[in-house]
Amino acid sequence: MAGGDAKKSNASGGGKKKEVKKETGLGLANRKDENFGEWYSEVVVNGEMIEYYDISGCYILRPWAMAIWEIMQKFFDAEIKKMDIQNCYFPLFVSPGVLQKEKDHVEGFAPEVAWVTKSGESELEVPIAIRPTSETVIHPTPFIRSREFLWQEGHTAFATKAEADAEVLDILELYRRIYEEYLAIPVVKGKKSEMEKFAGGLYTTSVEAFVPNTGRGIQGATSHCLGQNFAKMFEINFENEKGEKGMVWQNSWAYSTRTIGVMVMVHGDDRGLVLPPKVASVQVIVIPVPYKDADTQAIFDACSATVASLSEAGIRAKADSRDNYSPGWKYSHWEMKGVPLRIEIGPKDLANSQVRAVRRDNSAKTDIPRDKLVEQVKEMLDNIQQSLFDAAKQKRDACIQTVKTWDEFVEALGQRKMILAPWCDEEEVEKEVKARTKGEMGACKSLCSPFDQPELLEGTKCFASGKPAKKWTYWGRSY
Amino acid sequence: MAGGDAKKSNASGGGKKKEVKKETGLGLANRKDENFGEWYSEVVVNGEMIEYYDISGCYILRPWAMAIWEIMQKFFDAEIKKMDIQNCYFPLFVSPGVLQKEKDHVEGFAPEVAWVTKSGESELEVPIAIRPTSETVIHPTPFIRSREFLWQEGHTAFATKAEADAEVLDILELYRRIYEEYLAIPVVKGKKSEMEKFAGGLYTTSVEAFVPNTGRGIQGATSHCLGQNFAKMFEINFENEKGEKGMVWQNSWAYSTRTIGVMVMVHGDDRGLVLPPKVASVQVIVIPVPYKDADTQAIFDACSATVASLSEAGIRAKADSRDNYSPGWKYSHWEMKGVPLRIEIGPKDLANSQVRAVRRDNSAKTDIPRDKLVEQVKEMLDNIQQSLFDAAKQKRDACIQTVKTWDEFVEALGQRKMILAPWCDEEEVEKEVKARTKGEMGACKSLCSPFDQPELLEGTKCFASGKPAKKWTYWGRSY
Numbered sequence: 001m002a003g004g005d006a007k008k009s010n011a012s013g014g015g016k017k018k019e020v021k022k023e024t025g026l027g028l029a030n031r032k033d034e035n036f037g038e039w040y041s042e043v044v045v046n047g048e049m050i051e052y053y054d055i056s057g058c059y060i061l062r063p064w065a066m067a068i069w070e071i072m073q074k075f076f077d078a079e080i081k082k083m084d085i086q087n088c089y090f091p092l093f094v095s096p097g098v099l100q101k102e103k104d105h106v107e108g109f110a111p112e113v114a115w116v117t118k119s120g121e122s123e124l125e126v127p128i129a130i131r132p133t134s135e136t137v138i139h140p141t142p143f144i145r146s147r148e149f150l151w152q153e154g155h156t157a158f159a160t161k162a163e164a165d166a167e168v169l170d171i172l173e174l175y176r177r178i179y180e181e182y183l184a185i186p187v188v189k190g191k192k193s194e195m196e197k198f199a200g201g202l203y204t205t206s207v208e209a210f211v212p213n214t215g216r217g218i219q220g221a222t223s224h225c226l227g228q229n230f231a232k233m234f235e236i237n238f239e240n241e242k243g244e245k246g247m248v249w250q251n252s253w254a255y256s257t258r259t260i261g262v263m264v265m266v267h268g269d270d271r272g273l274v275l276p277p278k279v280a281s282v283q284v285i286v287i288p289v290p291y292k293d294a295d296t297q298a299i300f301d302a303c304s305a306t307v308a309s310l311s312e313a314g315i316r317a318k319a320d321s322r323d324n325y326s327p328g329w330k331y332s333h334w335e336m337k338g339v340p341l342r343i344e345i346g347p348k349d350l351a352n353s354q355v356r357a358v359r360r361d362n363s364a365k366t367d368i369p370r371d372k373l374v375e376q377v378k379e380m381l382d383n384i385q386q387s388l389f390d391a392a393k394q395k396r397d398a399c400i401q402t403v404k405t406w407d408e409f410v411e412a413l414g415q416r417k418m419i420l421a422p423w424c425d426e427e428e429v430e431k432e433v434k435a436r437t438k439g440e441m442g443a444c445k446s447l448c449s450p451f452d453q454p455e456l457l458e459g460t461k462c463f464a465s466g467k468p469a470k471k472w473t474y475w476g477r478s479y
Numbered sequence: 480m481a482g483g484d485a486k487k488s489n490a491s492g493g494g495k496k497k498e499v500k501k502e503t504g505l506g507l508a509n510r511k512d513e514n515f516g517e518w519y520s521e522v523v524v525n526g527e528m529i530e531y532y533d534i535s536g537c538y539i540l541r542p543w544a545m546a547i548w549e550i551m552q553k554f555f556d557a558e559i560k561k562m563d564i565q566n567c568y569f570p571l572f573v574s575p576g577v578l579q580k581e582k583d584h585v586e587g588f589a590p591e592v593a594w595v596t597k598s599g600e601s602e603l604e605v606p607i608a609i610r611p612t613s614e615t616v617i618h619p620t621p622f623i624r625s626r627e628f629l630w631q632e633g634h635t636a637f638a639t640k641a642e643a644d645a646e647v648l649d650i651l652e653l654y655r656r657i658y659e660e661y662l663a664i665p666v667v668k669g670k671k672s673e674m675e676k677f678a679g680g681l682y683t684t685s686v687e688a689f690v691p692n693t694g695r696g697i698q699g700a701t702s703h704c705l706g707q708n709f710a711k712m713f714e715i716n717f718e719n720e721k722g723e724k725g726m727v728w729q730n731s732w733a734y735s736t737r738t739i740g741v742m743v744m745v746h747g748d749d750r751g752l753v754l755p756p757k758v759a760s761v762q763v764i765v766i767p768v769p770y771k772d773a774d775t776q777a778i779f780d781a782c783s784a785t786v787a788s789l790s791e792a793g794i795r796a797k798a799d800s801r802d803n804y805s806p807g808w809k810y811s812h813w814e815m816k817g818v819p820l821r822i823e824i825g826p827k828d829l830a831n832s833q834v835r836a837v838r839r840d841n842s843a844k845t846d847i848p849r850d851k852l853v854e855q856v857k858e859m860l861d862n863i864q865q866s867l868f869d870a871a872k873q874k875r876d877a878c879i880q881t882v883k884t885w886d887e888f889v890e891a892l893g894q895r896k897m898i899l900a901p902w903c904d905e906e907e908v909e910k911e912v913k914a915r916t917k918g919e920m921g922a923c924k925s926l927c928s929p930f931d932q933p934e935l936l937e938g939t940k941c942f943a944s945g946k947p948a949k950k951w952t953y954w955g956r957s958y
Contacts (some may be wrong), residue, residue, distance in 0.1 A: 054574045055607060060570065093626070120591055127597070241801065242803075
């Protein structure tokens with residue numbers, strides 16, 4: 001988190017929210033394929049994930065978003081505890097001395113460090129910094145670029161490099177599972193280039209996602225091996241069981257609420273959010289559909305009974321039994337919030353001992369007999385989870401373009417592709433690629449060299465330098 | 480959290496830690512009954528709960544403390560979710576405009592608000608505040624008074640006062656359970672005086688704990704009914720199911736990592752921390768006790784098997800199988816960290832198919848046959864939990880003194896009692912009591928009027944004003 005231009009933000013933050021409300025009512029004024037940026041700003045507000053705030057780049061995370069974060073947190077926390085990793089809490093404030101000591105590693109953050117210089121009315125003798133991040137204050141985007149975000153940050157130390165190396169990949173695999181199994185977003189596992197790795201570390205691995213609508217890659221999470229750099233700097237030694245001294249090998253790894261932004265961007269549509277069942281705090285919304293002479297009480301009772309059966313089976317279900325909103329209003333409301341499955345119960349359903357289920361992702365309608373309720377809903381939720389992943393993967397794969405020459409590369413970049421190219425792996429060449437692709441849209445950089453490497457035929461040349469290629473690497477514009 | 484005198488803190492924070500280390504090695508240099516303040520500072524460091532930090536009043540919460548917080552968090556979070564309460568996240572930063580709007584309610588905090596005025600090298604046009612608390616910067620104490628702490632903060636809204644009133648008490652009961660069932664600390668439930676209630680609210684209820692060694696009360700947690708004050712100020716309205724408009728009734732409630740400090744103060748002894756089993760992240764530590772010719776491998780295997788059996792039964796157990804420390808060193812180490820039960824396995828235990836269990840709270844030793852392991856350990860942990868509570872309650876009750884006159888009151892205060900006195904319930908009288916008891920130790924104030932009121936005989940006079948008494952109220956010095 002970091003300080004910045006507060007004046008500007010008052011205008012953009014507060015203003016945007018009112019604007020959106022006036023224009024749209026319950027629906028969305030912007031379309032995902034036409035006006036992606038505006039669509040995103042609108043869907044995170046109308047889907048009740050965030051609320052704008054009077055400081056630019058700060059957002060209130062509403063329960064609908066917080067629940068998703070909590071579900072991922074619960075999964076990840078349980079997994080790292082199995083690995084004997086423990087949690088702790090570090091203060092918000094950092095003294096200038098400590099910040100100076102880590103100078104090399106915070107250089108990138110320096111322009112945006114927030115400094116506390118006053119306590120009440122009195123000036124502090126020595127200012128205090130707030131733990132910095134390098135998230136920009138210029139173009140804040142909820143979840144993606146904000147002054148402040150929630151994250152999980154891991155630090156571990158090992159006696160040997162081999163142990164550290166193994167853990168880097170174990171953690172990366174957990175991050176892959178968060179994206180692919182929970183958020184239904186395909187990612188590429190790979191290694192960062194020397195230029196893109198964490199400055200103070202030995203090497204950086206990451207999972208890389210892609211947003212087809214903007215043609216931008218997005219670093220999903222990183223798992224770093226820091227080597228022994230910090231151990232040398234801070235003298236972090238250990239004594240082994242034979243009483244010998246050694247210097248530790250360290251790792252660090254993190255993922256943040258950015259995950260939620262990627263999920264909104266990848267799955268959302270023109271009717272609002274689309275939540276994968278595994279992270280949806282409400283997986284099934286049950287809506288009574290009363291009709292003139294029908295037995296309204298019996299319909300409401302059937303809704304309650306449906307929620308009870310589903311809840312008992314471990315499915316997160318709720319009924320919307322408010323009687324000051326029409327069923328149609330409720331359909332739109334819960335579609336906007338992205339609930340994976342809607343169940344409607346009307347007089348006809350009651351008479352036939354069935355419920356009607358409507359999928360959020362593809363609008364498919366199915367009548368489910370009451371005595372098959374739990375079984376079929378479970379199946380449908382699994383199916384939705386898989387469909388979302390498959391659809392996202394298909395879209396992502398269609399954006400991947402393999403190129404071999406600079407001309408092909410430039411053409412693919414113009415088409416907003418995620419580009420796989422043979423590369424000589426030289427820092428100077430990456431700098432040149434950045435310089436040559438600079439423009440309104442932002443420069444192109446290397447995303448990662450995938451662990452899963454296609455065959456590199458002998459004699460293959462680097463797409464940018466013409467020198468012998470050493471590996472296949474993904475390139476693209478990114479968040 | 481709030482800014483303050485950073486220079487002073489560099490000296491007191493960093494300095495204290497080193498001093499402690501030099502003096503003591505593994506044990507404690509200070510005794511709880513002789514030098515309570517120093518004992519506390521030492522035990523939270525040597526027990527590996529906190530690490531001092533180079534900014535005064537900021538502490539690193541190490542895994543040993545964090546695990547306790549997480550256990551309480553898990554309990555509380557599950558309970559409030561049952562009540563349909565949802566979590567959200569509010570930004571760290573607050574704009575001066577918003578802070579001004581809430582002026583009346585933050586007046587007490589104003590002298591200690593931390594202001595961010597610089598971003599990197601540039602001055603902000605409008606400074607940004609960090610969400611304030613009124614924790615002092617003058618005499619910081621880990622967990623009890625710190626610049627920054629972790630807490631749970633609840634906000635709810637209801638259509639009617641009756642619903643709000645009921646929830647205030649439901650939440651207060653959860654707080655009582657955290658103190659009594661988890662932390663094994665007796666508390667009094669009651670209502671705060673007009674002077675001590677939350678400024679912006681209608682009334683405040685609290686659970687009040689007491690630290691016999693210092694003779695100070697400590698507000699354990701608060702559950703407030705805010706009435707409709709904020710609803711009027713911010714126009715928080717709702718529409719009921721008949722379409723009528725109404726103004727909400729609001730509650731707010733919180734408890735913080737202060738809980739952990741009270742636990743340390745109440746249960747800790749001259750050998751270090753004493754953790755109640757329900758919040759101990761390690762409930763049983765298993766220590767191999769090899770001996771000359773004995774089969775060391777068999778002893779280590781028996782330790783692993785013991786941990787496996789206990790873990791499988793849901794008991795949080797660990798073995799300390801490091802072979803560069805002696806068994807004696809390990810005993811002291813885990814006693815310092817307050818693990819409720821130690822299991823030792825030596826050659827004789829191995830031969831007799833038994834383990835030796837040693838309780839942290841009373842040092843009692845018991846030999847447990849291997850085939851009764853889980854059953855007896857479970858029983859012992861329950862027993863320790865209950866014993867800690869009973870002992871704490873006995874000590875606390877011995878500190879409660881009922882008085883009827885000012886002279887009796889002054890005498891009891893001198894003896895550091897928690898004083899129950901008949902009171903006229905007038906604000907002016909409470910102010911006078913404060914003024915008349917001011918001194919080196921700090922003034923005495925009302926703690927709460929217990930819900931569980933002793934009979935108030937007709938004609939009973941207020942201990943301070945001589946006017947007719949309206950209720951029994953607890954008084955004392957407090958944290």
